[in-house]
Amino acid sequence: xxxxxxxxxxxxxxxxxxxxxxxxxxxxxxxxxxxxxxxxxxxxxxxxxxxxxxxxxxxxxxxxxxxxxxxxxxxxxxxxxxxxxxxxxxxxxxxxxxxxxxxxxxxxxxxxxxxxxxxxxxxxxxxxxxxxxxxxxxxxxxxxxxxxxxxxxxxxxxxxxxxxxxxxxxxxxxxxxxxxxxxxxxxxxxxxxxxxxxxxxxxxxxxxxxxxxxxxxxxxxxxxx
Amino acid sequence: xxxxxxxxxxxxxxxxxxxxxxxxxxxxxxxxxxxxxxxxxxxxxxxxxxxxxxxxxxxxxxxxxxxxxxxxxxxxxxxxxxxxxxxxxxxxxxxxxxxxxxxxxxxxxxxxxxxxxxxxxxxxxxxxxxxxxxxxxxxxxxxxxxxxxxxxxxxxxxxxxxxxxxxxxxxxxxxxxxxxxxxxxxxxxxxxxxxxxxxxxxxxxxxxxxxxxxxxxxxxxxxxx
DNA sequence: CGCTAATTTGATCAGACTCAAGTGAAGTGG
DNA sequence: CCACTTCACTTGAGTCTGATCAAATTAGCG
Numbered sequence: 166x167x168x169x170x171x172x173x174x175x176x177x178x179x180x181x182x183x184x185x186x187x188x189x190x191x192x193x194x195x196x197x198x199x200x201x202x203x204x205x206x207x208x209x210x211x212x213x214x215x216x217x218x219x220x221x222x223x224x225x226x227x228x229x230x231x232x233x234x235x236x237x238x239x240x241x242x243x244x245x246x247x248x249x250x251x252x253x254x255x256x257x258x259x260x261x262x263x264x265x266x267x268x269x270x271x272x273x274x275x276x277x278x279x280x281x282x283x284x285x286x287x288x289x290x291x292x293x294x295x296x297x298x299x300x301x302x303x304x305x306x307x308x309x310x311x312x313x314x315x316x317x318x319x320x321x322x323x324x325x326x327x328x329x330x331x332x333x334x335x336x337x338x339x340x341x342x343x344x345x346x347x348x349x350x351x352x353x354x355x356x357x358x359x360x361x362x363x364x365x366x367x368x369x370x371x372x373x374x375x376x377x378x379x380x381x382x383x384x385x386x387x388x389x390x
Numbered sequence: 391x392x393x394x395x396x397x398x399x400x401x402x403x404x405x406x407x408x409x410x411x412x413x414x415x416x417x418x419x420x421x422x423x424x425x426x427x428x429x430x431x432x433x434x435x436x437x438x439x440x441x442x443x444x445x446x447x448x449x450x451x452x453x454x455x456x457x458x459x460x461x462x463x464x465x466x467x468x469x470x471x472x473x474x475x476x477x478x479x480x481x482x483x484x485x486x487x488x489x490x491x492x493x494x495x496x497x498x499x500x501x502x503x504x505x506x507x508x509x510x511x512x513x514x515x516x517x518x519x520x521x522x523x524x525x526x527x528x529x530x531x532x533x534x535x536x537x538x539x540x541x542x543x544x545x546x547x548x549x550x551x552x553x554x555x556x557x558x559x560x561x562x563x564x565x566x567x568x569x570x571x572x573x574x575x576x577x578x579x580x581x582x583x584x585x586x587x588x589x590x591x592x593x594x595x596x597x598x599x600x601x602x603x604x605x606x607x608x609x610x611x612x613x614x615x
Numbered sequence: 616c617g618c619t620a621a622t623t624t625g626a627t628c629a630g631a632c633t634c635a636a637g638t639g640a641a642g643t644g645g
Numbered sequence: 646c647c648a649c650t651t652c653a654c655t656t657g658a659g660t661c662t663g664a665t666c667a668a669a670t671t672a673g674c675g
Contacts, residue, residue: 231533233615239536241529254522260529289514296521297479303528304466304485308456310535311464311575315663342622350536355663357623374622374672390458540631567654580631582655599640599654 197274202267209262209270216253218272219292222246225268226339229260230347240348241303243340245329249295251275265340310350313390318349319359321389323369327379337376422499427492434487434495441478443497444517447471450493451564454485455572465573466528468565470554474520476500490565535575538615543574544584546614548594552604562601 200223203209209220212232220227227244241260244250250262251272309321322345326336338345342353349356360377363369368385370378379385425448428434434445437457445452452469466485469475475487476497534546547570551561563570567578574581585602588594593610595603604610 231529233533233537235615237537239533241532252522252525254519254526259526293518293521294479296518296525297477300477300521300525300528301479301484303525303532304456306532307466307528307535308458308464310532311572312458312462347536352664353622354624354665358663361623390460577632578654579633579656583631586655 198271199273200269200271202269203264205264205266205268207264207268209264209268210251210258212258212261214258215256216251216258217256217275219249219251219275220262220270220272222248222250223269223271226265227268227270228263228265228340228344228348230263231260238347239350240344241306242299243329243344243348250299252292252296252299265344315349315351315355315359316362317388317390318351319356319363320368320385322349323363323377323379324382324385324389327382333379333382335372335376335378339375342374423496424498425494425496427494428489430489430491430493432489432493434489434493435476435483437483437486439483440481441476441483442481442500444474444476444500445487445495445497447473447475448494448496451490452493452495453488453490453565453569453573455488456485463572464575465569466531467524468554468569468573474517475524477517477521477524490569540574540576540580540584541587542613542615543576544581544588545593545610547574548588548602548604549607549610549614552607558604558607560597560601560603564600567599 197218201209203225209227210216210218212230222244224246227248227250228240229242229244229250231239231241233239242250243265244262251258252275253259309318313321323336326338327333330336340348342356345351346353346356351359360369360371363385364371368379368381368388370380372378422443426434428450434452435441435443437455447469449471452473452475453465454467454469454475456464456466458464467475468490469487476483477500478484534543538546548561551563552558555561565573567581570576571578571581576584585594585596588610589596593604593606593613595605597603
């Protein structure tokens, strides 16, 4: 597991007084591995920047965004600790990655990696699984954006978050309503209204705006089809 | 280029009297390679079937579909000759592949392939590029479904088709309005109306329902952002 | 404790959907 | 070769979901 090797190597760097002040970075020149941290809403990489690194999220939450020239935004994915992101088909990033919360990421050059000298247990296999998983999730997301209504989208989202957090009872939402809206292809007002509707149907309870109890996971899953 | 090797090996099978009658198949047991053909609207593989083969399209057009239980359908991609499809993260296909037109596909077992010796020029590298390309296209599609209006979607679609066909002047649409609608997350009526609107704006001309002239590719690209 | 940003709620509007008819083209069989 | 059937597409009228604009409320946070 080379990813993990790089990651732990990066973690060996002194990180005691590790504060998310803007962007701090330590890099080991030989592996190209580095550990960085970012403030909330900081850009980890930008649309148009040269690609060539992949990132493993150590802590915090990240959103992957695509912007239209007039400001419309689509979030293609949220990432949680342990997730790997930053794979690109081209030389340039076609998406930006931004910190939703304060974030620590380990990153390393992918050029070292593409020459897939791998058994399926090795780095190559790991990357392969990550790529296929991302593809599968993107395709699932297509169905949601293309064919589900607003309420179904919210139900899907809550179920997804619950599964990511392994907490099937209670979910916290580290991202704003605007982020959720841009992920689900809705407006933030509609997100708020649909949450209210789920609440009214007795499917969820809003402990606070960012902390939700799932009262009927089965019904939510049913809605999300 | 093992894909190509397998492909040409498969083509070496006798195919003189090759007619798309239902599903015809020739398989060589040692490589698992095979060449099949399908009638229009035939299913190449179905949602829920065990995955484990990848497919290279020799001729015709294929759609990749995901169905909801109530019949709603999302087409995640159209494939043209030369395209490779059928990669899955799981043991089972989460999508079905259907022939839009009569189709010939070469397929082979992926198990023989994934862990293989990978220089980036080899099969592993080829598969890797295919996977990353699919991912990139899916993400682009997310932006379309999440944030573009009906007219923009049609403009994007026409530009996409033009690029796939390398004919920047004239495009033919092998798929029905319903297929286009399910690809763009619209209804077939809206597809028809938006094409009429593009025509009215002088951007396209409908030589026939399935054959379109692009009168102003630059403007179409501008619309699709 | 007050200020700012986030969220909720309300009223109105518009874009896309639904239902329904009408047109056209392709293929079949007489 | 032409009438008939069928299927694909187009067009129209009305409706509805979700967007927009605006205001009120709440929640963090310094």
